[in-house]
Amino acid sequence: MEIQDSIKNLKNEADKEIGAAMDQKSLEEIRIKYLGKKGILTQILHSIGEMPQDKRPQAGLLANAIKGEIALLYRKKLEELIPGTVGICTLTDLTLPGRKMTAGRFHPLSLISDEILQIFKRLGFNVVDGREIETEYYNFEALNTPEDHPARDLQDTFYITRDILLRTHTSPVQIRVMENSKPPIRIVSSGKCYRRDASDATHSPTFHQIEGLMVDKGVTFAHLKGILSSFLVQLFGVNTVVRFTPSYFPFTEPSVEVSIGCWICKRKGCHICGNGYLEILGAGMVDPNVFKYVKYDSKKYSGFAFGMGIERIAMLKYGIEDIRLFLENDIRFLKQF
Ligand code: DAH
Numbered sequence: 168m169e170i171q172d173s174i175k176n177l178k179n180e181a182d183k184e185i186g187a188a189m190d191q192k193s194l195e196e197i198r199i200k201y202l203g204k205k206g207i208l209t210q211i212l213h214s215i216g217e218m219p220q221d222k223r224p225q226a227g228l229l230a231n232a233i234k235g236e237i238a239l240l241y242r243k244k245l246e247e248l249i250p251g252t253v254g255i256c257t258l259t260d261l262t263l264p265g266r267k268m269t270a271g272r273f274h275p276l277s278l279i280s281d282e283i284l285q286i287f288k289r290l291g292f293n294v295v296d297g298r299e300i301e302t303e304y305y306n307f308e309a310l311n312t313p314e315d316h317p318a319r320d321l322q323d324t325f326y327i328t329r330d331i332l333l334r335t336h337t338s339p340v341q342i343r344v345m346e347n348s349k350p351p352i353r354i355v356s357s358g359k360c361y362r363r364d365a366s367d368a369t370h371s372p373t374f375h376q377i378e379g380l381m382v383d384k385g386v387t388f389a390h391l392k393g394i395l396s397s398f399l400v401q402l403f404g405v406n407t408v409v410r411f412t413p414s415y416f417p418f419t420e421p422s423v424e425v426s427i428g429c430w431i432c433k434r435k436g437c438h439i440c441g442n443g444y445l446e447i448l449g450a451g452m453v454d455p456n457v458f459k460y461v462k463y464d465s466k467k468y469s470g471f472a473f474g475m476g477i478e479r480i481a482m483l484k485y486g487i488e489d490i491r492l493f494l495e496n497d498i499r500f501l502k503q504f
Contacts, residue, residue, distance in 0.1 A: 170211070170218070174229050177207060181237045185244045194248065198241050208234045235262070275504045276375055276493055279481045280357045283377055286401045287355040290394060292379065295354045297340035299361070303330050305339035309460040310418040318417075325361050325372075333361035337378035338418060341453075341472055344380065345461035350468050351383040357477070368489045375477040382453065382463070382470030388421070391450060391471035395425055399447065402480075403427055408434065410444055419451025419472055445483055448475040 181201050188194040201207050208230060215226050239260060246253040273281075284294050306312075307319055317323070318335065325333040340356040357377045364370040381390065396409045408428030416422045425448040429440035436443045450473035455465035478490050485504070487493075492500050 170214075170222075170226055171229060174211060174226070174233050177201070177211075178233045178236055182240055185237075185240045188244060188248075191245070191248055194241065194244055201237050202234065202241065208237070232262075272501065272504060274493075274501065275481050275485060275487075276477055278504060279484065280375065280377065280477050283398075283402065283475075283477070283480070284355055284357060286398050287379060289401075290353075290397065292353045292355045292381075295340065295344060295356045297334070297337055297343065297356050297358055297378075299334055299359055300327065301332060301334040301339050303332060305342050306332060306334050306336075309342040309457065310338050311454050311456040311460075312417040316417060323362050323364075325363055335362050336360050336474060337376040338472070338474060340378050341380045341418075341457070342461060345382065345458075345463060350463070350470075352470070353381045353383075355379045366491060368491070371478070371490050371494065373494070374490070377475050377477060379473045380453070380470060381472075382468055384468060386469045386471060388452060388471070391423075391452065391473075394471075395448060395450060395473060399425070399427055403430070403484075406430075414449065414451070416449055416451055418454050418457050420454045422449070422451035424448070425450055425473075439483075447480065447483075448473050450474070 181197065184197045184200075185194065188197055199206060203209065211230050212227070212234075215223055215230065218226060242253045288294065303319075306324075307314075307316070312318055324335050327333070337356055337358055337360060340354070344352060344354050355377060356379075358375065359373055360376050361373050364372055366372060381394070392411060399409050400407050407430075410426045410428070411423045412426065414422045414424040424446055426444035426446045428434045429437060429443050429445050431437055431439050432443065434443035439445070450471060453470040453472055458465040458468065478493060481487065481493070482490065
């Protein structure tokens with residue numbers, strides 16, 4: 168019989184004997200027989216030195232592996248006979264492959280939000296927090312949104328009481344900041360908003376926005392254009408085409424919609440953008456009526472504000488086609504970021 172075969176047989180024999188051992192003493196005898204200083208395996212390992220050179224490495228590996236396996240069988244049996252003597256740690260099979268540790272990651276919305284806030288911090292803006300539960304006054308009235316404005320519709324807003332609601336946008340942060348501080352103001356704020364929208368590929372009843380506000384003496388529309396263009400180029404790349412078009416928001420006058428040239432179709436028009444441009448922000452010069460609510464003198468101060476949806480930007484940047492993926496917490500989706 169080849170030495171390889173006899174080594175393998177040895178393990179079967181030892182297995183049988185160990186299995187049959189009834190007490191610690193007989194188990195110890197088996198250990199000495201196979202693993203002891205003069206035991207069978209020790210002898211085999213010695214005799215390998217006399218084998219032909221080319222057979223030695225393989226036989227050595229095999230004998231050592233079998234020795235390890237018999238030692239493990241012995242320790243398992245010992246633990247079985249006298250629990251606690253060996254302990255779980257020493258029963259660990261060190262030859263098993265390691266367990267793979269997967270690192271945690273940030274949610275794609277956190278990544279985009281952090282990136283945007285970081286850009287505005289570099290432009291001199293401070294990051295502030297707002298409240299998700301707001302009053303009608305901060306969410307609408309002080310933002311110059313009249314009672315008959317469609318945004319106030321019961322269908323769009325989650326009301327908690329007649330006066331308390333879940334904010335429908337991050338704009339109330341503007342009012343709270345202006346109430347509590349004097350110009351110069353340069354703030355951004357990121358957070359959750361809520362609207363009574365039925366959930367589909369592009370709508371979700373909870374979503375995220377980032378709001379911005381700059382107020383000082385002599386702030387003009389040129390500042391708005393400069394800051395927002397710089398922001399969009401930093402976020403979407405140096406070749407980004409930025410477009411400002413007239414729009415309407417109750418709290419700004421004039422108001423603009425800020426879009427970037429669609430990089431997918433190169434502004435030719437495609438199924439993502441429609442007309443060659445992707446709308447990213449709403450913005451405008453703070454309406455003097457809003458300044459009245461926070462007791463700012465609109466002859467002395469002027470400012471601009473802007474707001475954007477984070478989901479939309481993340482969807483465009485990462486090519487995500489369904490907004491619901493952000494809330495489902497499917498590891499296969501989240502793993503990609
Ligand atoms: N609050 C607006 C919305 O939810 C976005 C917005 C538009 C915010 C213009 C602003 C702004 O601060 O100036 O659609």
